[in-house]
Amino acid sequence: MEKLAVIAIGGNSLIKDKKLIGLYDQLATMRETCRNIADVVEKGWNVVITHGNGPQVGFLIRRAELACGELPLIPLEFAVADTQGAIGYMIQQSLMNEFRRRGIKRQAITIVTQVVVDQNDEAFQNPTKPIGSFMTREEAQRHVKEDGWTVVEDAGRGWRRVVPSPEPKAIVEIKAIKDLIKDGYIVICVGGGGIPVVEQEGNLEGVAAVVDKDYASSLLAKEIEADVLVISTGVNKVAINFGKPDQKELDRLTIAEAEAYMAAGHFPPGNMGPKITALLRYLKNGGKEGIITSPAELVAALEGKSGTRIVP
Numbered sequence: 001m002e003k004l005a006v007i008a009i010g011g012n013s014l015i016k017d018k019k020l021i022g023l024y025d026q027l028a029t030m031r032e033t034c035r036n037i038a039d040v041v042e043k044g045w046n047v048v049i050t051h052g053n054g055p056q057v058g059f060l061i062r063r064a065e066l067a068c069g070e071l072p073l074i075p076l077e078f079a080v081a082d083t084q085g086a087i088g089y090m091i092q093q094s095l096m097n098e099f100r101r102r103g104i105k106r107q108a109i110t111i112v113t114q115v116v117v118d119q120n121d122e123a124f125q126n127p128t129k130p131i132g133s134f135m136t137r138e139e140a141q142r143h144v145k146e147d148g149w150t151v152v153e154d155a156g157r158g159w160r161r162v163v164p165s166p167e168p169k170a171i172v173e174i175k176a177i178k179d180l181i182k183d184g185y186i187v188i189c190v191g192g193g194g195i196p197v198v199e200q201e202g203n204l205e206g207v208a209a210v211v212d213k214d215y216a217s218s219l220l221a222k223e224i225e226a227d228v229l230v231i232s233t234g235v236n237k238v239a240i241n242f243g244k245p246d247q248k249e250l251d252r253l254t255i256a257e258a259e260a261y262m263a264a265g266h267f268p269p270g271n272m273g274p275k276i277t278a279l280l281r282y283l284k285n286g287g288k289e290g291i292i293t294s295p296a297e298l299v300a301a302l303e304g305k306s307g308t309r310i311v312p
């Protein structure tokens with residue numbers, strides 16, 4: 001039987017260069033990423049794909065802010081839904097093109113996915129999820145003053161706006177996801193961490209937040225009993241002392257080693273921290289292995305020749 005991998009594609013990994021943020025630029029990068037994912041499928045893996053939307057959701061609400069006065073603002077949960085559609089389209093089309101070219105008789109399908117969050121989650125009072133463009137300190141401070149944004153410095157790459165990021169508790173469309181996997185579809189789901197919803201008197205209602213796609217992917221990998229959770233991002237391997245002269249890349253970590261490095265501050269919140277936490281949660285929930293790598297190294301990482309691997 002095919003082994004099942006959840007592959008989570010980072011939102012930032014779709015942006016190769018600060019200037020290449022247009023949708024066709026991102027599509028070109030997605031085509032490369034999907035070539036790598038098709039290689040994984042050709043190697044005999046079944047895959048379920050999730051993706052981030054941090055930069056993209058920020059661009060979208062910023063566009064709406066700039067058009068304000070002429071057009072209404074876009075509520076954050078709708079921006080998540082919009083980016084799920086647009087990024088899902090990019091993945092679905094890019095994969096289908098690869099499958100056609102290679103004679104792979106599989107179909108990729110995107111599911112608009114909602115995730116349930118707790119309306120009392122303290123994340124609503126403490127925004128931590130970076131979205132949108134990287135700014136200079138001066139630009140960031142101007143937005144704090146003029147627009148009331150909360151901003152943070154993000155992994156030495158610049159300053160970014162942050163929004164609430166509550167914990168994903170349940171995936172609303174999980175049955176459809178499982179059924180489609182069973183029927184042989186390559187499923188794309190929980191995009192951008194899923195559209196955050198709360199349950200109110202039996203109804204689902206959207207809330208203004210961006211769920212961390214690494215946490216949502218971890219929950220998904222547990223629910224569908226995936227054999228491996230792979231987080232594909234902008235680096236081939238996780239490092240300690242990241243960005244410093246004594247940076248050291250890591251090949252393999254146990255849960256205890258990863259926790260010790262996390263406690264020592266090697267994996268910052270908002271970027272590498274959630275990825276490590278997501279893998280640890282998956283492993284503690286019965287997962288066998290978690291991998292962090294770049295899109296180009298996906299096959300090599302699954303074959304144990306690249307990436308950073310965390311094991312129980």
Ligand SMILES: Nc1ncnc2c1ncn2[C@@H]1O[C@H](COP(=O)(O)OP(=O)(O)O)[C@@H](O)[C@H]1O
Pocket residue numbers: 009010011012013052054155232233234235237238239240241242266267268270271272
């Ligand atoms: N210890 C670390 N090892 C490797 N990369 C790190 C580390 N700490 C921070 N980073 C940064 O975190 C980035 C991944 O986070 P981010 O770009 O937010 O993810 P995503 O690809 O999901 O959008 C890496 O590309 C790297 O710039």
Ligand SMILES: NC(=O)OP(=O)(O)O
Pocket residue numbers: 009010011012051052053054055130192193210211212213214
């Ligand atoms: N929603 C989310 O986690 O997006 P990124 O992976 O792009 O930060």
